[in-house]
Amino acid sequence: QVQLVESGGGLVQPGGSLRLSCVVSGNFLAIYRMGWYRHFPGRERELVAEITTSPNGNYADSVKGRFTISRDIAKNTVYLQMNNLKPEDTAVYYCNTYIRPARKIDTSLNWGQGIQVTVSS
Numbered sequence: 001q002v003q004l005v006e007s008g009g010g011l012v013q014p015g016g017s018l019r020l021s022c023v024v025s026g027n028f029l030a031i032y033r034m035g036w037y038r039h040f041p042g043r044e045r046e047l048v049a050e051i052t053t054s055p056n057g058n059y060a061d062s063v064k065g066r067f068t069i070s071r072d073i074a075k076n077t078v079y080l081q082m083n084n085l086k087p088e089d090t091a092v093y094y095c096n097t098y099i100r101p102a103r104k105i106d107t108s109l110n111w112g113q114g115i116q117v118t119v120s121s
Helices: none
Strands: 001-009 011-014 018-027 028-039 044-049 057-059 067-072 079-083 091-101 109-111 115-119
Touching: 001 091, 001 109, 018 028, 018 091, 018 115, 028 067, 028 079, 044 067, 044 079, 057 067, 079 091
Parallel strands: 011 115
Antiparallel strands: 001 018, 018 079, 028 044, 028 091, 044 057, 067 079, 091 109, 091 115
């Protein structure tokens, strides 16, 4: 089994900052890509940011210049630094990982359970 455990969410005022963390554990051989998605009520889950072995990340236009994605390969962890948060950023954020599984039965694409981020005064 492969598990993704997210942390760092919560309530913050507009203009504030949060850092999300996601730790990947389980039976896998390698991590190829890690990313963050978010889900707004009544909308489909959408990409926020993703990163591969390259230090450069890909970002949604709505978060460019405010969010930064990074990964610690040794710790199997991906981070999302969120600065200058806006009420429009309020959503459930999901960690996503594309891996090379050790077992054929396991899938390459895995998701965390989701973590709430609320931006409000």
